[in-house]
Amino acid sequence: MTPDERFMARALALARRAIGQTSPNPMVGAVLVRDGKILGEGWHRRAGGPHAEIEAMADAARRGNPVAGATIHVTLEPCCTHGRTPPCTEALIQAGISRVVVGAVDPNPRHAGHGLELLRRAGLVVESGVLQSQAARLNEAFNHWIVHRTPWVVAKSAMTLDGRIATSGGESKWITGPASRAQAHRLRLQADATLVGVETVLADDPTLTVRPQPGFRPPAWHPDKLRILLDTRGRTPLDCRLVTDASRRNTLVVLGESAPEERVAALQERVGVVRAPESGGRIDLRWLMAELGGRGITHLLVEGGGTVLACFFEDHLVHRTAFFYAPKILGGADARRAVAGPGFRSLAEAPRLVDVESRRFSEDLFITARVVRELPG
Numbered sequence: 165m166t167p168d169e170r171f172m173a174r175a176l177a178l179a180r181r182a183i184g185q186t187s188p189n190p191m192v193g194a195v196l197v198r199d200g201k202i203l204g205e206g207w208h209r210r211a212g213g214p215h216a217e218i219e220a221m222a223d224a225a226r227r228g229n230p231v232a233g234a235t236i237h238v239t240l241e242p243c244c245t246h247g248r249t250p251p252c253t254e255a256l257i258q259a260g261i262s263r264v265v266v267g268a269v270d271p272n273p274r275h276a277g278h279g280l281e282l283l284r285r286a287g288l289v290v291e292s293g294v295l296q297s298q299a300a301r302l303n304e305a306f307n308h309w310i311v312h313r314t315p316w317v318v319a320k321s322a323m324t325l326d327g328r329i330a331t332s333g334g335e336s337k338w339i340t341g342p343a344s345r346a347q348a349h350r351l352r353l354q355a356d357a358t359l360v361g362v363e364t365v366l367a368d369d370p371t372l373t374v375r376p377q378p379g380f381r382p383p384a385w386h387p388d389k390l391r392i393l394l395d396t397r398g399r400t401p402l403d404c405r406l407v408t409d410a411s412r413r414n415t416l417v418v419l420g421e422s423a424p425e426e427r428v429a430a431l432q433e434r435v436g437v438v439r440a441p442e443s444g445g446r447i448d449l450r451w452l453m454a455e456l457g458g459r460g461i462t463h464l465l466v467e468g469g470g471t472v473l474a475c476f477f478e479d480h481l482v483h484r485t486a487f488f489y490a491p492k493i494l495g496g497a498d499a500r501r502a503v504a505g506p507g508f509r510s511l512a513e514a515p516r517l518v519d520v521e522s523r524r525f526s527e528d529l530f531i532t533a534r535v536v537r538e539l540p541g
Contacts, residue, residue, distance in 0.1 A: 232260030267299030305463035332498035396420035398427030474505030
């Protein structure tokens with residue numbers, strides 16, 4: 165590993181400290197270096213707060229380290245436009261930074277490469293693409309949203325080895341173990357919103373909140389996570405936890421055009437409600453993705469159930485899978501499947517997964533992969 169790669173790896177580690185806390189901004193880390201010594205370091209902690217470059221320079225000042233002539237390693241191309249904060253390119257130039265090493269270029273087509281060009285014109289040495297794949301993976305949800313303005317969708321399920329999420333009678337707690345459930349809460353933390361269908365609410369009455377688990381403690385502060393419930397015909401119980409608990413202001417019930425008006429009115433008194441067009445007797449998911457993207461939802465975790473996951477796969481809206489497999493076999497034609505629906509009629513139509521990664525959580529196996537069989541957006 166070269167020195168630039170070593171310091172970029174440190175910057176990536178810093179950026180990851182803000183997982184689930186910066187949306188709709190990307191996670192970014194920065195390390196200031198001179199003669200192989202770290203002068204200061206920082207990361208973007210939350211939207212609206214100082215960017216990583218500014219945090220790193222402030223850290224250097226606290227340590228009493230001047231930064232003129234230093235090199236900064238930053239995981240994402242420094243911003244070059246005014247937003248909630250001034251452009252970082254301007255701050256780097258004024259501070260006298262002499263060299264900028266970048267992991268990934270800004271994915272926004274309106275900005276991509278412009279910041280690097282501004283720095284070069286000001287006389288700074290600029291190098292990009294250091295640990296580029298890791299830097300891009302860090303912000304895969306933001307990178308998709310900033311281009312398409314629709315959420316990056318992760319399909320999550322916990323199942324037996326034969327792909328069942330519940331017995332024929334509906335028993336599902338718990339298929340996977342505590343370590344897997346802790347990881348599931350990490351996935352919720354990473355996302356801006358978690359989505360389920362009304363059948364899951366009727367069967368399990370979930371809360372969909374980010375909660376401490378054995379081996380997992382969420383950060384003391386993180387943005388409120390939206391809880392989304394798909395309910396075409398307005399069957400959501402008015403006494404379910406998504407509607408009555410302390411986090412109900414973070415609940416959004418998506419009702420179809422066919423939902424009875426009295427049910428719409430009753431839910432509107434308690435939680436957020438949006439009326440969505442229907443397609444084939446169900447919520448038009450492409451319409452919903454555009455709606456959520458417009459609300460700044462960059463990363464959507466779809467937790468099921470099986471029919472909802474099937475609809476997302478059928479509409480080619482899933483970008484990544486996050487499947488937990490427990491060493492159990494349920495069998496039976498009536499046991500509930502992780503991905504239900506009619507299924508794909510041919511292998512050519514089926515989603516293809518690449519960059520498959522696996523990890524053990526105690527006895528369970530966790531597999532995540534990127535989906536490449538999808539339509540634009």
